[in-house]
Amino acid sequence: MSAESLADRPDHVPADRVHDFDLYNPPGIEKGFHEAWLALHAPGVPDLIWTPRNGGHWMATRGAQIAEVFSDHQRFSARVYLVPKSVGEQHQMLPVILDPPANVPYRMLMNRCLAPPRVSGMEGRIRALAAALVDGVVARGKCNFISDYADVLPVRIFMSLVDLPDADVPLLKHWTEQIVHPDGSMSYDEAKAHIYAYLDPHIDARLGGAGDDMLSLLINGMVDGRPLTRAEMQSLCMQMLLGGLDTVVNFLGFAMLFLARNPEHRRQLVADPSLVGPAVDELLRRFPVVSLAREVRDDIHYDGVLLKRGDMVAIPTPLAGTDERQNTEALKVDFSRGPGEHVTFGKGPHFCPGANLARTEIRITIEEWLKRIPDFSVDAESDLHFRGGLVGVVNALPLRWPVT
Ligand code: HEM
Numbered sequence: 001m002s003a004e005s006l007a008d009r010p011d012h013v014p015a016d017r018v019h020d021f022d023l024y025n026p027p028g029i030e031k032g033f034h035e036a037w038l039a040l041h042a043p044g045v046p047d048l049i050w051t052p053r054n055g056g057h058w059m060a061t062r063g064a065q066i067a068e069v070f071s072d073h074q075r076f077s078a079r080v081y082l083v084p085k086s087v088g089e090q091h092q093m094l095p096v097i098l099d100p101p102a103n104v105p106y107r108m109l110m111n112r113c114l115a116p117p118r119v120s121g122m123e124g125r126i127r128a129l130a131a132a133l134v135d136g137v138v139a140r141g142k143c144n145f146i147s148d149y150a151d152v153l154p155v156r157i158f159m160s161l162v163d164l165p166d167a168d169v170p171l172l173k174h175w176t177e178q179i180v181h182p183d184g185s186m187s188y189d190e191a192k193a194h195i196y197a198y199l200d201p202h203i204d205a206r207l208g209g210a211g212d213d214m215l216s217l218l219i220n221g222m223v224d225g226r227p228l229t230r231a232e233m234q235s236l237c238m239q240m241l242l243g244g245l246d247t248v249v250n251f252l253g254f255a256m257l258f259l260a261r262n263p264e265h266r267r268q269l270v271a272d273p274s275l276v277g278p279a280v281d282e283l284l285r286r287f288p289v290v291s292l293a294r295e296v297r298d299d300i301h302y303d304g305v306l307l308k309r310g311d312m313v314a315i316p317t318p319l320a321g322t323d324e325r326q327n328t329e330a331l332k333v334d335f336s337r338g339p340g341e342h343v344t345f346g347k348g349p350h351f352c353p354g355a356n357l358a359r360t361e362i363r364i365t366i367e368e369w370l371k372r373i374p375d376f377s378v379d380a381e382s383d384l385h386f387r388g389g390l391v392g393v394v395n396a397l398p399l400r401w402p403v404t
Pocket residue numbers: 070078081094095096097103107110239240242243244245247248251289290292317343344345346347349350351352353354355357358
């Protein structure tokens with residue numbers, strides 16, 4: 001999805017809005033993912049820029065605009081929600097591509113599956129899995145947090161939510177990798193076909209049953225008073241799977257990287273575990289990972305420029321909670337800050353239905369990790385590598401700690 005060729009500047013884009021920035025490969029990413037994004041908060045960068053990368057698109061650079069574009073579906077449609085537009089048009093996942101009111105019945109179904117009482121009911125399973133994963137590495141005194149923990153937790157939780165066997169995890173991970181970070185060996189359509197074919201017999205087995213797992217709830221749900229079609233079932237299940245994988249993996253990576261580098265913050269949490277909840281919110285504000293987009297519905301004037309019908313506007317969440325105009329001392333991590341302004345889980349009609357589950361997974365991870373490994377650091381800073389993308393990536397996070 002990288003942008004080798006540069007789009008020509010269309011006539012309606014003023015020259016002073018052009019700023020070359022590839023959101024899949026932000027300049028300076030070798031120093032850090034968020035550091036690279038923050039270059040767009042430098043003085044002189046407009047609140048709305050146009051970049052010739054990824055097919056040529058607008059990009060909101062400030063928290064207020066990013067929140068507005070996320071939530072104003074009258075002007076900015078989710079029909080195409082990622083750039084380049086040519087690639088975004090292939091991603092036809094429900095309910096993301098539907099604007100209100102069409103998305104509402106699907107969202108009601110998803111919300112039911114991930115409602116707070118259901119997530120609270122899962123806490124025991126999440127905690128047992130988190131504890132087992134940390135127990136598996138603690139005696140070693142070192143691990144790669146991404147491959148040993150973060151990569152495993154969300155997909156195993158998903159399998160348990162939908163009541164599918166853990167033995168199928170490698171297959172599902174392989175296909176989802178080809179969708180989220182394609183290596184060219186498989187097209188988007190091929191990977192999607194594999195996931196749909198995998199889901200099909202499980203859907204058949206649950207259809208019309210009284211199962212309480214998330215897959216049963218989804219496929220036996222109704223929209224507008226009618227049962228779902230097979231295509232709708234497959235699409236919703238796949239979106240639920242994709243939504244909760246990369247996001248949690250990489251956010252956990254950035255959160256643990258921060259804790260590994262900041263002993264003072266770590267000590268606060270060890271001394272007072274009741275701070276872990278607020279710490280999760282503060283880390284989510286400071287280290288957002290998702291960069292999506294919207295399509296302009298009709299010609300409009302916005303931020304002093306003309307946006308043409310069909311133009312794409314990128315809305316990178318890493319530039320929202322970190323914006324000094326939104327939060328005082330926005331780059332400082334302060335567990336006593338209270339609720340900060342951010343759109344790490346989006347805003348408006350497509351606000352992440354998994355936010356509650358994600359927060360629970362992150363909180364339990366920090367609690368179970370610190371109980372067993374209160375003191376840890378990055379093993380070799382030179383082994384850290386970051387990547388941009390729809391979701392910012394920490395490729396590896398080598399951690400070490402004293403073994404007693
Ligand atoms: C730290 C973890 C997570 C982050 C940062 C995150 C972020 C987001 C964001 C920004 C959106 C808005 C998309 C848009 O407006 O176009 C979204 C939507 C979504 N997320 Fe999450 N997410 C996380 C975890 C999860 C989990 C655990 C699940 C499911 C189990 C999930 C499922 C979804 C789904 C299904 C949507 C689409 C909702 C819709 O279109 O109505 N996410 N997420």
